[in-house]
Every structure is written in structure tokens, then in C-alpha cells.
Amino acid sequence: MVDLIRDSLAGKVAVVIGVGPGQGISAVRMLINFGAKVAIVSRTGNMFGLVESSTIKAYKADATNEEELKAVRDKILSDYGSIYTVVSNVGTWQSFKGLFPERADFQKMLDINLISQLTVLKVFSEPMLQKGGSFVLVGASRHIFKGNDLSYNVSKYALEELVRKSAENLRKYNIRVNGVLPGGVSKEDNYYKVFPFNVTKFSEKTQLEPIEIAMVNAFLASEMSLGINGQCISVDRGLNTV
Secondary structure, three states, X not given: OHHHHHHHHOOOEEEEEOOOOOHHHHHHHHHHHOOOEEEEEEOOOOOOOOOOOOOEEEEEOOOXXXXXXXXXXXXXXXXXXXXXXXXXXXXXXXXXXXXXXXHHHHHHHHHHHHHHHHHHHHHXXXXXXXXXXXXXXXXXXXHHOOOOOHHHHHHHHHHHHHHHHHHHHHHHHOEEEEEEEEOOEOOOOOHHHHOOOOXXXXXXXXXXXXXXXXXXXXXXXXXXXXXXXXXXXXXXXXXXXX
């Protein structure tokens, strides 16, 4: 199976948006491991220790700014010539006081966690309409919603319908859209310490290592998952069974 994913992704251009020291950079490293050419997009333009080359480049953009995303998309196309898959890890968490969030706070969470993902789909699907490809949007498992902030929960839950309807709309262009819904994920950048399967035993811990999300991202990005479209897969170590 690993070889088949590599055969699918090797030499193809993957864009990872919302790259930070946890899930984002792990997604980048996993795609590199499968031979993809990777464009790293973040608000800082950080390489996170990787060395820029003809197949790995960093770009600076804020996903809440459509014009910045368009400019970065065009630069990626200029540098690489095409885009095959996009993994969008855009999102944030914040807790607000009171029974209900203020309008501005609620809008902020929608802008970052939901509307930014819509903008990613809108901007990056355009050059993919001719040859097809795949999107993987990262949301959140419903099993971490209890006790969480209302605005966070609503913005993440709505992502599931964004995935479903976007998959319906883009189906005729051979573009797949799927989602990954993680549970609580460690922010420690320990990719090389746990790669490939040296993670905490399944029975002992419910918090995930970033690499566990990265593996599913790569699978959904590749042609190994051709039969999966419009689906959101919970990756939370079975929190519903705890």
C-alpha cells in the first residue's frame, strides 16, 4: 500500500496550507516521503527546518486573505507548473467568555475555521478543473466538542457540509474533496522520533501524534482513495469508545 501511495504522489505537486510545528509540517514531511513536490504555505513563510530546493518551497500567505492566496497560487503554478492536491490545515481554537459569543468573536472563528477553507477551495480548484485532483480539509472530531467553545464547534461542524457540497460541485471535474477530523493532537514536533509507527500504544493514550493525521492526509490526497469523495473521516483514536 505504501508503494502504491508513492506511485500515486511521486512527482506531483502538493500544496499544504496552514503549516505550523505540529500537524502542518508533519503533513509536509509525509508528502515529501511519498515523493511529492511540496509547496508550504503559512503566514510566516517558515521552512520549519527543511531545506528549500526545486521540489520543496515555502510561500507566505494568510488564508483569510483571498488576494494573498491567489497571488501564492499563481506563484506556485509559475514555479511548479501544476497543482495536484491541496491539504488545508487552516484553523484555530479560542475560548470566549459567556453563554454565547459576541458577534465579532463568532465571526472571527467562522472566518478562520470555515470561510478560509471555502476560499482555499475556490482559489485552488480553478487551475485543477482541467486535470482533476484532490482536496483534504482538516477539521475536528465531533467527540471533542463537549465542553468546547460554541463558536469553535459550529465553525468546525459546518466544515463537514462544506466538504460534502464541494465534493458534489467539483465531481464533474474529477476533483475529490474529503475531510479529516482529528481529536486532540499533540503540538510537539516529533515526526522523526515516531516515524513511521513508533507512536504511543493505542490503548494507552487518546491524544494523537501529528504523524497519525499526516498518514490519513496522504492517503486521501493519493489515488489510493479514489473511491472516497465527500467524506469526513474521524481520526481520534476512537474517542467515542472511551
